[in-house]
Amino acid sequence: MTIINFTPLPALMGGALIGLAAALLLFANGRVAGISGIAGGIVYPESRTDLGWRVLFVVGLVLGGFIYQWSGLGAGVQQITAVVDKPGLIVAGLLVGVGTQIGSGCTSGHGICGLARRSPRSLVATLCFMGSAIVTVYIVRHLLGGAA
Amino acid sequence: MRQLLAALAAGTLFGFGLGLAQMIDPAKVVNFLDLFGHWDPSLAFVMGGGLLVNALLTPLILRQKRPLLADFFRLPSKTEIDRRLVVGSILFGIGWGLAGYCPGPMLTSLSFADADIITIVLAYGVGTFAARWALARRGG
Numbered sequence: 624m625t626i627i628n629f630t631p632l633p634a635l636m637g638g639a640l641i642g643l644a645a646a647l648l649l650f651a652n653g654r655v656a657g658i659s660g661i662a663g664g665i666v667y668p669e670s671r672t673d674l675g676w677r678v679l680f681v682v683g684l685v686l687g688g689f690i691y692q693w694s695g696l697g698a699g700v701q702q703i704t705a706v707v708d709k710p711g712l713i714v715a716g717l718l719v720g721v722g723t724q725i726g727s728g729c730t731s732g733h734g735i736c737g738l739a740r741r742s743p744r745s746l747v748a749t750l751c752f753m754g755s756a757i758v759t760v761y762i763v764r765h766l767l768g769g770a771a
Numbered sequence: 772m773r774q775l776l777a778a779l780a781a782g783t784l785f786g787f788g789l790g791l792a793q794m795i796d797p798a799k800v801v802n803f804l805d806l807f808g809h810w811d812p813s814l815a816f817v818m819g820g821g822l823l824v825n826a827l828l829t830p831l832i833l834r835q836k837r838p839l840l841a842d843f844f845r846l847p848s849k850t851e852i853d854r855r856l857v858v859g860s861i862l863f864g865i866g867w868g869l870a871g872y873c874p875g876p877m878l879t880s881l882s883f884a885d886a887d888i889i890t891i892v893l894a895y896g897v898g899t900f901a902a903r904w905a906l907a908r909r910g911g
Contacts, residue, residue, distance in 0.1 A: 625808075625809050625810070626809075626810055626811070626812060627802060627809045627810070627811050628799065628802065628811045628813070629811060629812055629813055630793065630813045631812075631813060631816045633791050633792060633793065633813075634792050634793070634813040634814065634815075634816035634817045634820065635816045635817075635819070635820040636791055636792075636820070637788045637789065637790070637791035637792025637793070637794065637817055637820070638788070638792055638816060638817035638818060638819060638820025638821040638822075638823075638824075639788075639820040639821065639823070639824045640784055640785075640787060640788030640791060640792075641784075641785055641788040641789065641792070641817070641820075641821040641875075642820065642821035642822065642823065642824030642825035642826075642828070643784060643788075643824055643825075643828075644781045644782070644784035644785035644788060645781075645785070645821070645825050646824065646825055646828035646829065646832060647777065647780065647781045647784065648777070648778065648781040649829065649832050649833075649838070649844070650828075650832045650835075650838060650839060651773075651774070651777035651781070651838060651839045651840050651841075652774050652777055652778060652781075652838055652840055652841050653837070653838030653841040653842075653843055653844040653845055654778075654841075654845055655845070655846060655847065656781065656785065658873075658874040658875040658878065659874045659899070662874055662878065662895075662896075662899060663899050663903055666896050666899045666900045666903065667899070667900055667903035667904065667907070675775050675778075676774055676775055676777075676778035677778070679775050679776075679778045679779040679782065680778040680779070680781060680782035680785075681782060681878055682779060682782065683778065683779045683780065683781065683782020683783035683784075683785065683786060684782045684783070684785060684786035684789075684875065684878045684879045684881075685786065685878065685879060685881045685882045686779075686782070686783045686786060686882075687782065687783040687784065687785060687786020687787035687788070687789070687790065687879060687882075688786045688787075688789070688790055688795065688879040688880060688881070688882030688883070689882045690783070690786075690787050690790075691786070691787050691789075691790025691791060691795075691882075692790070692882060692883075696791060702883065702885075703795065703796065703797065703880055703883050703885055703887070703888065704797075704798065705797060705870065705887040705891075706797050706798055706801050706870060706871050707869060707870050709887070709890055711869060711870060712870055712887055712890045712891040712894065713890060713891070713894040714866070714869065714894075715866040715867075715869040715870030715872065715891060715894070716866070716870070716872075716877075716890070716891040716892065716893070716894025716895040716897075716898060717866070717894045717895070717897060717898040718862050718863065718865050718866025718869070718898065719863055719866035719867060719870075719872065719873065719874060719877070719895050719898065720866075720894065720895040720896065720897065720898020720899035720900075720901070720902060721859075721862055721898040721899075721901065721902040722859050722860065722861070722862030722863025722864070722865070722866060722898075723859065723863045723874060723899070724859070724898075724899055724902035724903055724906065725855055725858060725859030725862065725902055725906070726855070726856050726857075726858070726859025726860035726861075726862070726863055727847070727849070727855075727856065727859065728860075729863060729873050729874045729875070730818075730867075730873040730874075730875065731785075731873075731874070731875050733860070734818055734821075734822070735818070735821045735822055735825050736825060736829075737847070738822055738826070739822055739825040739826035739829045740829060740846070742847070742850075743850070743852060744847075744849060744850065744851075744852055744856055747852050747856060747857065747860075748856055748857075748859075748860040749860075751856075751857050751860035751861050751864060752860040752861065752863045752864035752867060753864065754861075754864065755860070755861040755862075755863075755864030755865050755868065756804045756864035756865070756867045756868035757804050757805075757806055757868065758864075758868070759804075759864065759865045759867075759868030759869055760801055760804040760805050760868045761805070761806075761807055763868070763869065764801075764805060764808055765807060765808060
């Protein structure tokens, strides 16, 4: 194992802002900032009154992405290069959608919010998706010698 | 109205944080997951920083009687560790490892208006809808 591209300071600051954003949503609206849960309620709405805040949160995500690009902060990510081809992106997108709905959460809902509430369910979920993601990267990169 | 503005503000801060943390770069995410190759530990600091701040603030917030702009806190009520939680999380991790996108960075990356991003977000939407539909039919 060799260590590459290590950027601890922006990582820590970005992470702190994410934690602060999740705390703000809980403090103001009483809602958990689980992105897959918020998005799920847009794609498959349960009531009309419950839709608006979800849409605005996602609009905010995109807006935050724009602001980051305009700010030109740090090393800066100004364009994105996918690590898999189009069919790979489709399979990955489907798996992320299905998996987060069945497992009731993603990196934010389980990994940040759930662990902060010391939820045993979120600890199990986080270990499962971290583990399967590490195994997947190992298989794709080192056994199949595939992308990147 | 104020709840909508709060959601917009929280989303914007969240998206900006994901950008600053460079979690919107799928190559960096996959390098973080590549423990047995060229490892980039940065994202452990993202999760650590997010968890630290949120874990300090959450108990203080939940000590309030109610949220600032809503009648009550809505927290997940399930406590059972079932097969659904494990299987779903494993499937999610496979997709995350394959392309380097979990839902937050994926949606934030719509700000790049890139054909690859739109492809994966559409697939994510289809997967989300299909799973919700199937779960609702089962009464889950």
